[in-house]
């Protein structure tokens with residue numbers, strides 16, 4: 604399973620790259636706003652900066668909601684850098700745009716997916732990635748990881764090549780559940796990735812090793 608970082612924060616992207624475990628980045632308009640990146644030009648410069656930091660796919664989301672606007676914007680985003688994946692909402696117009704880009708070999712990430720039916724349409728249209736939102740389903744007492752597992756099952760049964768990119772990952776245990784569900788990618792906050800490292804027996808074991816070494820070596 605690949606690890607993407609779900610952020611537009613350059614410091615966090617650098618930190619994850621230095622850990623040596625980062626396979627890509629996903630952004631969305633809320634994450635760009637969180638970094639206070641204003642205006643089309645600044646957004647585009649920021650996407651290129653992210654691409655220059657990370658080796659791997661970088662999802663950049665369109666703002667337009669109509670087909671023509673999504674095609675225009677997505678074409679411009681894809682031209683920014685070969686690592687850019689055009690992120691499109693799972694609406695009727697968005698699915699049309701996924702198909703348009705698939706026919707032109709432009710990679711897409713179909714986002715805001717909350718049902719297996721939406722994931723089916725994204726795959727039939729030729730999306731490179733589909734993004735089911737795990738945490739937001741959990742927020743309303745639905746089973747986010749269950750949806751990831753269901754989509755993986757359907758894609759495997761019918762041979763769809765669209766990769767399941769589990770999004771809206773909120774904590775470390777979600778990442779482990781994504782492994783069990785067979786997700787191709789989990790896009791996560793840095794804190795959730797770092798949480799994988801934590802184990803009290805690692806800490807106490809290391810402290811014991813260092814104490815024993817110091818006892819004999821002074």
Ligand code: G3P
Nearest residue numbers: 609629738739770771772
């Ligand atoms: O990748 C989508 C993600 O950013 C949404 O996460 O935590 O806002 O539901 P969240």
